[in-house]
Amino acid sequence: MPITPTDKIWMNGEMVDWDRAQVHVLTHGLHYGSGVFEGIRAYATDDGPAIFRLSDHIARMFDSARILGMELPYSHAELVDACKQVVAVNGLPSCYLRPIAYLGYGEMGLNTLPCSVDVAIACWPWGAYLGDDAVTKGVRMKVSSWTRHDHNTMPPAAKTTGNYVNSSLAKVEALNAGYDEAIMLAPNGLVAECSGENIFVARRGRLLTPPLSAGALEGITQSTVMRIADDLGFTTVVDNVARSDLYVAEEIFVCGTAAEVSSVNSVDDRPIPCPGPMTTAIAERYQEVVSGRVDGYEDWCERPV
Ligand code: PPE
Numbered sequence: 001m002p003i004t005p006t007d008k009i010w011m012n013g014e015m016v017d018w019d020r021a022q023v024h025v026l027t028h029g030l031h032y033g034s035g036v037f038e039g040i041r042a043y044a045t046d047d048g049p050a051i052f053r054l055s056d057h058i059a060r061m062f063d064s065a066r067i068l069g070m071e072l073p074y075s076h077a078e079l080v081d082a083c084k085q086v087v088a089v090n091g092l093p094s095c096y097l098r099p100i101a102y103l104g105y106g107e108m109g110l111n112t113l114p115c116s117v118d119v120a121i122a123c124w125p126w127g128a129y130l131g132d133d134a135v136t137k138g139v140r141m142k143v144s145s146w147t148r149h150d151h152n153t154m155p156p157a158a159k160t161t162g163n164y165v166n167s168s169l170a171k172v173e174a175l176n177a178g179y180d181e182a183i184m185l186a187p188n189g190l191v192a193e194c195s196g197e198n199i200f201v202a203r204r205g206r207l208l209t210p211p212l213s214a215g216a217l218e219g220i221t222q223s224t225v226m227r228i229a230d231d232l233g234f235t236t237v238v239d240n241v242a243r244s245d246l247y248v249a250e251e252i253f254v255c256g257t258a259a260e261v262s263s264v265n266s267v268d269d270r271p272i273p274c275p276g277p278m279t280t281a282i283a284e285r286y287q288e289v290v291s292g293r294v295d296g297y298e299d300w301c302e303r304p305v
Pocket of ligand 1: 038039040167193194195196197198216217218219220221222255256257258259
């Protein structure tokens with residue numbers, strides 16, 4: 001999706017003009033995928049923009065860095081504050097934020113130990129990731145021929161830049177075959193997640209979602225959805241999901257910061273009832289929660305400076 005430029009990007013502690021936020025072609029992260037990142041949304045609320053679960057996203061970025069053995073040169077509080085400043089300085093009512101930490105310029109080769117770590121945070125307006133009618137009409141999913149990486153290959157729990165080569169292979173394969181998005185299976189054949197979302201599959205009235213151990217990212221939207229589902233009286237279970245669960249599901253939805261809650265209308269051309277009643281209720285409540293309209297969720301709506 002095309003990027004709409006904004007004014008400023010935070011780079012290593014400074015606000016830099018959008019066009020000047022550049023890196024050298026010999027930046028380590030560009031060559032070896034040695035970076036960790038986050039995707040966060042700020043939503044318009046009655047009191048101005050609120051960054052949804054900002055602290056949790058930054059905490060996960062630190063976890064990703066720990067898995068890689070990368071030391072971030074800023075504290076959690078500093079990066080939370082920097083994200084807030086980026087939203088404030090660009091003056092957007094709502095936007096998508098992309099914090100990224102990557103190994104910088106100065107060292108080449110696979111020994112990452114001497115490398116410097118650079119951090120940048122950009123934001124821009126980003127619309128519906130899977131299309132404007134992804135909730136009502138649903139998306140067409142394909143089980144990918146590409147396997148999600150194993151825990152001992154590229155840890156799927158770390159949101160590393162390099163991991164996304166695997167996601168892009170799956171996404172482009174699905175698009176070229178006429179589908180909207182790919183479902184990825186783990187090496188053991190169980191459902192892991194989608195190229196850029198977690199998945200919920202309704203079976204016998206309960207919503208199943210695969211665990212981290214099945215190769216899924218510990219999705220922040222996934223955990224938001226579980227709390228919303230609980231509030232609405234739906235049962236969610238973190239458990240293994242088999243490929244055949246997909247084909248006989250009562251409803252399926254995918255969720256992520258970018259995709260929000262999007263319903264699925266078919267998997268491998270087998271129709272799935274869409275939009276399902278649980279999906280519709282959860283997707284509506286999700287929009288109310290992120291825009292600060294539901295009591296009890298205020299702590300998740302973090303205000304910029
Ligand atoms: N799995 C994957 C592989 C993933 O990339 C995401 C986010 C999720 C699950 C959901 O995580 P969370 O956002 O915490 O609920 N994908 C990001 C989009 C990737 C892209 O750059 O494109 C996102 O939603 O921001």
